[in-house]
Amino acid sequence: MVKVDDRRKLKWCLIHYVLGELSCKWASKHLEITPRRFQQLYAEYKATGKIPDVGLGIGRPRREIPDEWKKIIKLEYEKACSNAVYLEKTINARHRIHISHNAIHQVLLELEYADHEESKQKRRKPWIRYERHHSLSLVHMDWHHCDNGKYLISFLDDASRKILAAEEFDNETTENSLTVLKQAYDECRLWYSILSVVTDHGSQFYANKRDVEGCAEHGLKCFLNCKASGIFFAG
Numbered sequence: 001m002v003k004v005d006d007r008r009k010l011k012w013c014l015i016h017y018v019l020g021e022l023s024c025k026w027a028s029k030h031l032e033i034t035p036r037r038f039q040q041l042y043a044e045y046k047a048t049g050k051i052p053d054v055g056l057g058i059g060r061p062r063r064e065i066p067d068e069w070k071k072i073i074k075l076e077y078e079k080a081c082s083n084a085v086y087l088e089k090t091i092n093a094r095h096r097i098h099i100s101h102n103a104i105h106q107v108l109l110e111l112e113y114a115d116h117e118e119s120k121q122k123r124r125k126p127w128i129r130y131e132r133h134h135s136l137s138l139v140h141m142d143w144h145h146c147d148n149g150k151y152l153i154s155f156l157d158d159a160s161r162k163i164l165a166a167e168e169f170d171n172e173t174t175e176n177s178l179t180v181l182k183q184a185y186d187e188c189r190l191w192y193s194i195l196s197v198v199t200d201h202g203s204q205f206y207a208n209k210r211d212v213e214g215c216a217e218h219g220l221k222c223f224l225n226c227k228a229s230g231i232f233f234a235g
Contacts, residue, residue: 006031011051014042034131036161065103072097073107084108132159136188137195139164141181143172143204153177155184158198164188174219177204181223197224 013027028038044052072095076087084105092098108114132138138158146152146168153176154166165184169176181197188194199205207218 007051007054010041010054013038014045014051017042063103065099065107069097069099069103070107070110073099073104074111077108077111077113084114135159135162136192139184139194139197141177141197141199141205143177143202151176153180155180172202172204174204177220178223181220 009031013022013031016022017024017027024035024038024042028035031038041052041054072091073087076082076090076094080086080090082090084101087104088099088101091104105114109116135157136159140156140158142154144152144154150168150170151172152166152168153172155164156162157164164187165180167176167180167183185194201208205218205220207221
């Protein structure tokens with residue numbers, strides 16, 4: 001999630017949003033955050049009456065690396081002159097201490113035994129977030145293992161983030177998935193049909209075993225591709 005770096009901009013947007021002079025969409029775009037994140041900040045501002053503390057420096061505090069670990073890292077590096085990944089395994093085997101390679105690399109930087117790699121200082125792949133503009137154009141479907149031992153399946157509308165249907169079962173099966181999917185479809189078809197459904201490649205949603213030609217039959221996909229349902233499967 002994108003953070004707000006300028007607290008003054010956030011204050012200005014929240015005040016004008018309260019006065020009804022700005023829309024949530026415009027304010028979130030101006031702050032370079034998602035509309036959902038702006039709503040969270042507004043809810044905190046409304047509850048406390050204070051501008052939320054956001055921006056750089058807010059978050060999990062950095063863990064300090066003990067001096068004893070630094071001595072071990074320096075000793076092992078001077079023996080082998082290896083990278084952080086190799087030193088992580090060596091230190092774990094010889095000293096029975098697990099130090100992450102990121103922490104080892106940080107120490108090597110402090111000792112000037114390593115250099116920053118510019119190619120690794122930025123995100124390798126662009127962040128992709130599913131966010132449709134129209135309700136029921138895309139629905140997420142997935143299973144979740146609950147604390148009570150049961151399995152929960154839920155259908156989440158991508159645009160509104162509304163739970164369209166959900167139910168608990170003893171087992172994760174295709175039949176149970178179809179049962180709740182039909183509930184969601186019947187509930188929504190009064191206003192509009194679900195256009196597409198996105199799932200993972202779990203066996204409840206997708207036929208992982210296929211024939212030599214790469215074809216397979218699956219109850220859920222057959223239902224979704226049925227002309228009467230009008231739903232497109234995006235598994």
